[in-house]
Structure formats: structure tokens, C-alpha cells
Amino acid sequence: xxxxxxxxxRKAYKVYEREAGVLAAVRSLVRRKTREIVAVDDxxxxxxxxxxxxxxxxxxxxxTTTLKMLAxxxxxxxxEISVLGHCPWKREKAFLSQITMxxxxxxxxxxxxxxIDSFELNRAIYRIPLPTYRDVLDTLTDLLxxxxxxxxxxxxxxxxxxxxxxxxAALLHRPQVLFLDExxxxxxxxxxxxxxxxxxxxxxxxxxxxxxxxxxxxxxxALCKRIIVIHHGIILFDGDLTSLVERFSPHKKxxxxxxTLNGYDLQAYGNVVEHSDEGRVVFQVPKDEVAxxxxxxxxxxxxxxxxxxxxxxxxxxxxVFAQEVIV
Amino acid sequence: MRSFLQPFxxxxxxxxxxxxxxxxxxxxxxxxFMQVLQSLINLATSLVLLLTIFSYTSALNGxxxxxxxxxxxxxxxxxxxxxxxxxxxxxxxxxxxRMGTLDYTLTKPEDAQVLxxxxxxxxxxxxxxxxxxxxxxxAMFWRGTIVNxxxxxxxxATLIAGAMIIYSFLLxxxxxxxxxxxxxxxxxxxQSMYEAGRWPVTIYPGWLRIILTFIVPVAFAITVPASAxxxxxxxxxxxxxxxxxxxxxxxxxxxxRIGLRHYTxxxx
Amino acid sequence: xxxITDVYRALFSIxxxxxxxxxxxLVIWLIEVALGPIISIVxxxxxxxxxxxxxxGYTSATFAxxxxxxMLVNYFTQTWVFWEFEWRVRxxxxxxxxxxxxxxxxxDIAQNIAYKLLMLTVIIxxxxxxxxxxxxxxHLTWLAAIAFVFALLQAFVLRFAVEWALALLTFxxxxxxxxxxxxxxxxMLLSGQLVxxxxxxxxxxxxxxxxxxxxxxxxxxxxxxxxxxPGEILPGLxxxxxxxxxxxxxxxxxxxxxxxxxxxxxA
Numbered sequence: 001x002x003x004x005x006x007x008x009x010r011k012a013y014k015v016y017e018r019e020a021g022v023l024a025a026v027r028s029l030v031r032r033k034t035r036e037i038v039a040v041d042d043x044x045x046x047x048x049x050x051x052x053x054x055x056x057x058x059x060x061x062x063x064t065t066t067l068k069m070l071a072x073x074x075x076x077x078x079x080e081i082s083v084l085g086h087c088p089w090k091r092e093k094a095f096l097s098q099i100t101m102x103x104x105x106x107x108x109x110x111x112x113x114x115x116i117d118s119f120e121l122n123r124a125i126y127r128i129p130l131p132t133y134r135d136v137l138d139t140l141t142d143l144l145x146x147x148x149x150x151x152x153x154x155x156x157x158x159x160x161x162x163x164x165x166x167x168x169a170a171l172l173h174r175p176q177v178l179f180l181d182e183x184x185x186x187x188x189x190x191x192x193x194x195x196x197x198x199x200x201x202x203x204x205x206x207x208x209x210x211x212x213x214x215x216x217x218x219x220x221x222a223l224c225k226r227i228i229v230i231h232h233g234i235i236l237f238d239g240d241l242t243s244l245v246e247r248f249s250p251h252k253k254x255x256x257x258x259x260t261l262n263g264y265d266l267q268a269y270g271n272v273v274e275h276s277d278e279g280r281v282v283f284q285v286p287k288d289e290v291a292x293x294x295x296x297x298x299x300x301x302x303x304x305x306x307x308x309x310x311x312x313x314x315x316x317x318x319x320v321f322a323q324e325v326i327v
Numbered sequence: 328m329r330s331f332l333q334p335f336x337x338x339x340x341x342x343x344x345x346x347x348x349x350x351x352x353x354x355x356x357x358x359x360f361m362q363v364l365q366s367l368i369n370l371a372t373s374l375v376l377l378l379t380i381f382s383y384t385s386a387l388n389g390x391x392x393x394x395x396x397x398x399x400x401x402x403x404x405x406x407x408x409x410x411x412x413x414x415x416x417x418x419x420x421x422x423x424x425r426m427g428t429l430d431y432t433l434t435k436p437e438d439a440q441v442l443x444x445x446x447x448x449x450x451x452x453x454x455x456x457x458x459x460x461x462x463x464x465x466a467m468f469w470r471g472t473i474v475n476x477x478x479x480x481x482x483x484a485t486l487i488a489g490a491m492i493i494y495s496f497l498l499x500x501x502x503x504x505x506x507x508x509x510x511x512x513x514x515x516x517x518q519s520m521y522e523a524g525r526w527p528v529t530i531y532p533g534w535l536r537i538i539l540t541f542i543v544p545v546a547f548a549i550t551v552p553a554s555a556x557x558x559x560x561x562x563x564x565x566x567x568x569x570x571x572x573x574x575x576x577x578x579x580x581x582x583x584r585i586g587l588r589h590y591t592x593x594x595x
Numbered sequence: 596x597x598x599i600t601d602v603y604r605a606l607f608s609i610x611x612x613x614x615x616x617x618x619x620x621l622v623i624w625l626i627e628v629a630l631g632p633i634i635s636i637v638x639x640x641x642x643x644x645x646x647x648x649x650x651x652g653y654t655s656a657t658f659a660x661x662x663x664x665x666m667l668v669n670y671f672t673q674t675w676v677f678w679e680f681e682w683r684v685r686x687x688x689x690x691x692x693x694x695x696x697x698x699x700x701x702x703d704i705a706q707n708i709a710y711k712l713l714m715l716t717v718i719i720x721x722x723x724x725x726x727x728x729x730x731x732x733x734h735l736t737w738l739a740a741i742a743f744v745f746a747l748l749q750a751f752v753l754r755f756a757v758e759w760a761l762a763l764l765t766f767x768x769x770x771x772x773x774x775x776x777x778x779x780x781x782x783m784l785l786s787g788q789l790v791x792x793x794x795x796x797x798x799x800x801x802x803x804x805x806x807x808x809x810x811x812x813x814x815x816x817x818x819x820x821x822x823x824x825p826g827e828i829l830p831g832l833x834x835x836x837x838x839x840x841x842x843x844x845x846x847x848x849x850x851x852x853x854x855x856x857x858x859x860x861x862a
Contacts, residue, residue: 011592073430075593089591096436108431113351124343125437357770364773368780372789379790380638384645387638512620519627523634530641532728535633 003177003209004047004070009079011040011065011233039065041233043079047211049176052203054224055213056317062233063213067179070211071101084176097126100175102167104182109154115165116150119172126173133172140168143198160191167195171202178202180212184219196222217313231321241313249316252290254283256297257305269297279304340437341445344412348448362451366403366458373399373525388530390557393470395527397463398553402525404459405489405548407452409521413494414514415447417501421511424504424590433591440583444498467556474556481555481565488572489548493517495575496544498583505586517543524549547571621717628670629721632662635789636729651793657820660731663722664819665788668812670711670718671747672754676703677775680762684769693854700759707755734821742828746815749835754811756842763846766853787813793822807842810835 017033040062047053055063068074069081072088072095081088086095109118123133141147144164154162163183170178180199184192200223203210214220220227220241227244229237237244254270258279266272266281270293274282285293290308297303352358377399381392390398420443423429432442467474500513520543523531528539528546540546551568554560639662640655648654653661683689692699725731735743761778764771783789785799785808792800792813803809814831817823823831 013592068430071430071434073433074591075588089593091433093436096434099434101430101434103427103430106426106428106431108428110347113347117347117351121343121347124340125435125442361773361776364776368776372780372783375784376638376789379794380642383650383794384642387641387645512623515623516626519623519630522630526634526638531637535637 001049002046003049003051003084004045004211005080005082006046006066006070007044007080009040009043009066009069009081010038010077011062011069011074012077013037013039038233040069040076043230043233043235045228045235045238047209049209050203050207051226052200052210052212052224054220054227055211055230056220056227057213057230058321061230063230064181065233066230067101067181067211067213070177071099071179072096073101097173098175099177099179100170100173101179102170102181102183104163104185107154107162107166109162109165109169111155112153114151115146115154115157115169118154118165118169119150122169122172128173136172136174137168140171143201144168144194160187160194163187163191163195164198167198174206174208176208178208178210180210182214183212184214184216192216192218193222199223217317221313229317229320236320244320245310245313245316248319249311250286251284251311252287253309253311254285254290254294254297255307255309256281256283256301256303259302259304264301269293269300337438337441337445340441341412344445344448345450348450352450359451359454362454366454370399370403370458370462373402388527389559390527391470393466394553394557396469397466397556398527398549399525400459400462400464400466401486401549401553401556402459403455403462405486405493405524405552406521407455407457407459408490409493409497410449410455411452412445412448413497414518415449416444417497417514418511419447420501421504421514425508425511429590439587440498440580443501444494463556470557472558478555478558478560481560482552485547485552485555485560485565485568488568489544489552491572492544492547492568492575495572495579498579502579502583502586505590520545521548527553544575624714625717625721628666628717629724632666632725633729635662636725640729653791654732656730656732659725659729660733660820661791661816663725663729663731664816665812666725667718667722668747668750668815668819669786669788670714672751672811674703674707674755674758675710676707676755676759676762677771679703680765681772684765689857693857703759704755733819735819736821736825738825738828739818739821739823742823742832743815743818745832746818746835749832749839750811750815753807753835753839753842756839756846757807757811760842760846760849763849763853766857782808782811785809786811787816792817804834807838810838 013036014034015037017035039060043062043066055066057063065074069076070083070088072091075089084095084098086092088095109115110121119137122128123130128136141150144167146164146168149157149161149165154165157165167183178199183199184195187195196219199210199212202208203223210223212219212223225240227237227239227241228235229244237247253273258264258281261275261277261279261281266275266283270283270285270289272281273284274280283293283297294306294308298306377392377395380387385391387395420429420432423432432446433439435442497514497517500517503510503513520539523535523539524545528536528550531539536546547568551560551564554564636655636659639650639653639658643650643653643655643658650658680689683692689699692702695702761771761774764774785792785803785806787803787809792803792809795803803813814823814835818828818831
């Protein structure tokens with residue numbers, strides 16, 4: 001029984017077009033041209049309980065819009081949507097008690113007071129019984145190392161410390177579905193890693209479904225077995241990372257270290273993308289040629305070291321966007 | 328059964344918000360004293376004016392000195408109630424829309440209007456509430472005539488009705504933010520016009536009286552409850568206030584829901 | 596027909612959007628500025644009515660004139676330096692001002708005037724409104740009119756000097772907001788803005804005259820209303836000048852000591 005089901009979801013906005021020039025402005029007084037912007041178009045997928053799904057896409061791709069529709073913050077224009085058996089936009093209390101939303105750069109904690117007070121507020125709003133609350137709070141304090149942070153006013157915390165408290169506040173009621181919109185944005189590398197590992201651990205421990213949007217490949221790589229790539233409101237890819245790479249990167253890189261570069265016609269072996277004076281050469285080679293070319297290089301040249309690399313995932317994703325081919 | 332318990336559950340939440348403000352402000356005694364100073368200064372100005380006026384006449388538009396003092400008390404009382412939770416909460420709501428943090432309020436399993444209306448408490452404003460009550464008691468003693476149970480009941484009823492009307496008015500103003508985000512100053516309109524409530528609305532020329540009754544409901548907030556205290560309340564004004572309060576609450580609630588639907592992109 | 600309603604709808608929503616987004620502040624300002632004088636005029640007219648028409652020689656029309664002019668004189672002489680200073684010291688933006696070769700007071704004077712020019716867009720309509728609704732009556736002689744101009748200018752400088760000097764107290768303490776509150780209320784009472792000074796008991800009137808407050812707002816207003824006897828005009832102007840000089844001296848002294856303290860304590 002999937003925890004989230006979306007069928008043919010669509011969200012369209014009417015936007016008033018404003019052309020430049022006085023004449024156009026006057027004309028727009030009389031008849032305004034409307035244009036329809038489709039933020040999400042015919043999107044369908046299902047999420048099983050406990051799955052961690054990453055949404056990738058450039059800005060304006062429709063990731064956040066989709067997430068908001070799942071959280072009940074936006075009404076869809078068309079399509080069916082079901083989260084934990086509820087219709088999100090009806091915003092029933094039973095539904096809202098089981099979900100949570102964390103938006104990077106936007107805080108739900110009250111600024112001037114210690115984080116613990118915001119926690120208390122959530123406890124009252126979610127009607128969490130005191131023993132349960134204390135239990136969850138202890139666990140979260142442990143996992144996120146919140147100890148000294150809770151009593152300090154939120155405005156005195158650093159961005160990373162605040163983010164940890166944000167996440168804790170969002171999880172006090174042990175939601176079954178987590179919507180995380182760019183949770184690691186603006187954080188330093190260490191903190192990003194901490195948050196990632198926490199989310200992973202939380203998912204393991206409590207079996208909550210996690211829907212995560214991010215710009216950072218590292219987030220997605222570390223956490224999400226399943227990736228949905230959205231661009232222009234359409235799903236371009238839905239599957240795991242390895243398939244994505246396999247399907248979309250037709251090339252691999254062969255990096256060799258040579259004793260000397262002199263006299264060798266490197267181009268004959270393959271497309272040379274880089275070479276340095278110290279003897280490091282990088283070939284870009286079609287996947288099915290890798291074995292053959294490597295063999296030839298090893299046979300013909302005085303190779304000191306050889307490595308075979310996958311291209312960085314960013315460039316793979318870029319290719320997916322560029323091609324806009326639905327997989 | 329559920330919806331019958333609703334208002335009481337909201338009160339429980341209101342208490343949580345109060346507690347948070349109290350716990351966190353208690354350390355800032357300077358703010359407390361500042362509020363006391365400001366309120367006393369406010370009162371002193373009123374008293375000086377009243378004293379000067381009553382050195383020239385014994386009654387102003389049918390209101391005797393003690394009665395005008397009672398009105399001043401209601402002015403402080405109602406002003407305090409407004410500024411302790413309503414005005415700060417509405418301000419914060421409008422800021423949340425601008426900052427994009429309203430979404431957090433909307434994902435909570437609690438009626439958004441309830442949360443928005445009580446989410447910010449400024450605890451030291453209770454000084455005005457206390458001051459208002461003290462002034463009213465002093466004024467009633469000075470006035471001398473014994474207040475009977477009916478008058479007290481009338482006062483409480485009109486006070487509650489007035490508070491409900493004010494709340495609805497502020498909520499309607501704040502709801503406009505769903506459409507026009509930049510109107511953060513709009514609540515100040517009410518604060519400015521509230522100043523006119525230091526005096527019985529009947530003193531003002533017709534056009535101003537109408538504005539202060541039906542457009543910016545200062546009359547229902549202050550003059551009507553004060554008139555109850557001094558035995559000037561009539562049955563039909565009391566009934567009118569109560570009916571208006573109910574209509575205002577329902578109207579504000581509907582407008583809120585329309586605004587919320589607009590904000591969340593529901594087709595009209 | 597549909598076309599026409601489209602036009603109206605488009606026009607209205609554009610107008611409303613503009614009004615709400617850019618002019619709300621102006622409308623609120625208008626209300627705030629207009630309300631004070633209107634309330635005062637109405638109240639005192641009611642008192643006059645209760646006494647059969649006049650209060651100490653003031654009729655409704657006189658009250659209308661009084662509070663209208665008081666509003667205008669207050670507008671002309673008011674400053675906001677206190678809040679500016681509080682903000683500057685808090686945000687630390689004062690130091691850059693000190694590095695400039697020009698004394699910071701000039702910048703504040705310029706800003707004050709500029710802001711007031713902008714405020715004219717509100718003050719003028721409000722004045723016209725009050726004049727139309729309440730029919731003020733003035734008794735202005737030529738002598739009084741000329742004296743009024745001088746008195747107004749002196750009042751502006753006097754009030755600016757006093758309030759700037761008070762603002763400098765932020766160098767010595769962060770809790771000067773208390774003092775500011777007290778200053779505002781004393782100013783309100785003793786400068787004749789709440790009530791014409793003539794209505795106060797003698798001791799209060801003397802206090803207002805000995806202190807600079809009468810000279811900041813009330814004196815120019817009284818001149819405009821013709822309440823100052825011809826023989827009192829020159830002595831009045833002289834007293835105002837004396838206070839003006841005194842306040843400038845105090846300002847210079849406070850500035851010198853204040854700056855030394857500011858640099859010592861920490862920029």
C-alpha cells in the first residue's frame with residue numbers, strides 16, 4: 001500500500017502578460033493578455049512507506065510546487081493525489097498530524113525565544129502526550145546533538161545549529177511523511193553531511209517516507225535510492241541513480257599516467273580531453289569501447305597508472321535536462 | 328460534539344502562547360517598567376485634559392467627569408486587550424506571508440485562523456488592561472451611584488461584543504494581505520483612529536461619528552461598553568452590538584476562508 | 596457589455612493595487628496627522644457650546660484656528676533626531692558620519708527639511724479639509740504676521756537644537772528612551788499642543804514660559820491668532836532669541852563632551 005499516490009497531477013497558473021511600451025500598457029488596460037504557465041504537467045508516481053525519494057531539477061522545474069501540493073499547501077488544477085490515504089488539499093487534521101515540512105532558509109522556529117519553547121508550542125499544537133514528547137525529544141537531542149542549543153534564543157544560533165533545531169521541531173510529532181525542500185541549502189559541508197546522515201538514520205529507525213528536493217547532488221547521492229528528475233513540470237526520469245548514470249552517460253573517462261608523452265599519437269586511441277606535462281592524460285571513451293581502448297593503451301604505451309571514471313553526476317543530469325527525453 | 332469543544336481547545340492554545348511570552352519576557356524588567364511609564368504618561372495626558380475641560384464645564388455632551396473617566400478606563404482596557412495579542416499576531420501573520428513562512432502555519436493540524444490570531448503575545452501590554460480596570464473602578468466609585476447587576480451584565484456583554492467586532496475588523500484588514508502583500512502598514516489605520524475613542528463618539532460631527540461606528544468600529548469598542556457602565560445603554564444598542572458581533576465574526580471568517588483559498592491557488 | 600466590465604475591472608484592480616501597495620502609508624499618515632487637531636477642535640467646541648459659545652473668549656472658530664495653526668507649527672518645527680540617534684548608535688552607523696568633514700547636524704537638518712517637503716503632500720490637503728469643515732477665524736495684524744515669521748524660524752532652530760542636544764544623551768546611556776518619553780509628554784503639555792496655554796493655571800503658564808516649551812510651538816501660534824498684545828510681541832521675540840542662544844550653547848558643549856566620550860568608550 002503506497003503511502004503516496006499521484007496520478008496525472010497538474011498545476012497551472014494564469015499570468016498576466018505585460019508587454020513593453022506605452023501603447024501596449026494602455027492596451028493592457030482594456031484587454032489583458034493572459035498566459036497559462038504550467039508548473040506541473042501530467043505527473044504520476046507512487047511512493048512506498050519508508051522510501052527516500054529525491055527530486056532533482058533546476059529552479060522553476062516544478063519540484064517545490066509538487067511538494068506543496070503533496071503537503072496540502074496548493075490546490076492542484078487537475079489529477080488525483082493521495083497521501084496516507086488522505087486528500088492533502090482538504091487539510092484534515094488527521095492528515096496534517098502525520099506529515100511535516102522543512103524548508104531550507106525559512107524558519108518555523110520563533111526568533112527571539114529558545115528553541116525549546118518552539119518545541120513546546122509544537123507539542124501543544126500536535127497534542128503530543130508528555131511522556132511521548134520527552135521520549136522523542138531525548139532521541140532527537142541525542143541524534144542531532146542539540147543539548148546546549150535548546151536553551152539559547154534561536155537568533156543567537158548559527159545557521160547550521162538552527163537547521164538542526166528546525167529539523168527536530170519538525171519531527172517531534174513523529175510524522176510518517178517528511179517533505180524536505182532544500183534542507184541543506186546554505187550550510188557548510190560538515191553540517192550538510194551531518195544533516196544527511198541524520199535523515200538517513202531517521203528513515204532507517206522510524207520508517208518514515210522522505211521526499212527531498214535539492215540542488216546538491218551530494219544530498220541525493222547519499223540519501224536517495226530513488227531519484228525523480230523534473231524539468232518544465234514533466235518527469236524526465238524516475239528510477240535509481242545507477243540506472244540514471246548508465247542510461248544517460250554514454251561515455252566514461254580513462255585516466256592514464258605515462259612516463260613520457262613524447263612521440264605518441266594519443267588521438268589515435270580516443271578523444272583526449274585533458275593532458276598535462278607531467279604525463280597525465282584523460283580520454284573520453286564510449287562505454288562499450290572502454291575495455292578495448294584500455295587494453296590497447298596498456299599494450300602499446302608505458303602506462304604507470306590507469307583509472308576508469310564515471311563522469312560527474314551533475315553533467316549526467318545536465319544532459320538529461322538538455323535532452324528532455326523521458327525515460 | 329467536536330465543534331462545541333473547539334473554542335475551549337483554542338483557549339488552551341492561547342494559554343501556551345501567553346506562557347511562552349511570559350517566560351521569555353520576565354527577564355526583561357526594563358521593558359515592563361517602560362510599558363508602565365508609557366501607560367502612565369498616556370493616562371496623565373488624558374487626566375490633564377479632563378481636568379482642564381471640567382474646570383470650564385460640568386458636563387460634556389451629557390457625560391459627567393466621572394463618566395468620562397470610566398470611558399478612559401474602557402479605552403485603556405480595550406486597547407490593552409487589542410495590543411496584547413491581536414495586533415501583534417496579525418502583524419506577524421502579514422510578515423509570514425511576505426517571508427513565505429505562512430506555509431508552516433498551514434501545515435499544522437490546527438485551524439489556521441486560530442493559530443494566526445493568537446500566535447504572538449506581548450505580555451507587558453496587560454499593564455493597560457490592568458490600568459483600565461483600575462480606572463473604571465475608581466471612576467465608578469467617584470460617580471457614586473450603585474451599579475446594579477443588569478448594568479454590569481450589559482457592560483460585560485458589550486465589552487465582549489466590542490472585542491469580537493474589533494477582532495473581526497483587524498482580521499479583515501490582515502486578510503487583505505492574501506491578495507496585496509505589501510500592505511503591512513494597514514493595521515496602523517486602526518491604531519490611529521482608536522485615538523478618537525478617548526471621547527464618546529457622540530461628540531463628533533455626524534460624518535465622523537458614522538466613520539467611527541460603521542467603518543472603523545471604535546464606537547462599539549469603547550463608547551458602547553462605557554455607556555453600559557454609566558447607565559446609558561439601551562436595549563436596542565445592546566442587541567445591535569451583539570448581532571453585529573456575530574455577523575462580523577461570521578463575515579470575517581468567510582472572508583478569511585476566501586483569502587486562504589486564493590492563497591493556496593484554489594480555483595475561485 | 597462584457598468588454599466594458601472587463602475595462603472597469605482591469606482599471607479598478609490596477610488602481611487598487613497601486614493605492615494599496617504604494618499609497619497606504621500616505622493615507623495612514625493623512626489620518627494620523629488630521630485626527631489630532633480634529634479631535635481637539637471638536638472637544639473644545641463642545642465645551643464652548645456647553646458654556647453658551649465661548650471658553651475664555653475662544654469660540655469654535657477660534658479653537659479651529661488654534662489647533663490648525665498648532666498642527667502646522669508643530670509640523671514645521673518637529674524633529675525625529677532622537678530616534679535617528681538611537682538607531683545610529685545601535686547599528687553603529689554613527690562613526691562613518693563622524694569621518695565626514697561636515698558636522699553631522701547639517702545632514703540631519705537637510706534630511707528634516709526634505710522630509711517635511713514630502714509631507715506637504717499630506718499637510719496641505721489636511722489643512723484645507725480642516726479649514727473647510729471647521730471654519731477657522733484668524734485675527735492677524737501686519738505686525739503680528741511679520742513677528743510670526745520670525746518666531747516660526749526661531750522656534751524651528753530652538754527646537755532642533757534642544758532635541759539634537761537631548762539626542763546626544765545616547766552617548767552616555769542606552770536607556771535614554773525613558774527620558775525621551777518624558778520629554779515628549781512635557782512638550783505636549785507645555786507647548787500648547789494639547790490645550791491652549793491660557794487655559795492652564797497660572798503656575799503652569801509660568802513654567803511653560805520660563806522653560807523653552809512655550810517658545811517652541813505656542814508662541815508662534817499665539818501670534819498667528821492675535822492673542823499676543825502688541826506690546827508683548829517684541830519682548831516675546833527677545834525671550835525666544837535668548838532661549839535660542841542658550842540652547843545652541845548647550846548643544847555645542849554637549850557635542851564637544853559627547854564626542855570625546857564616544858571616541859573614548861568605543862566607536
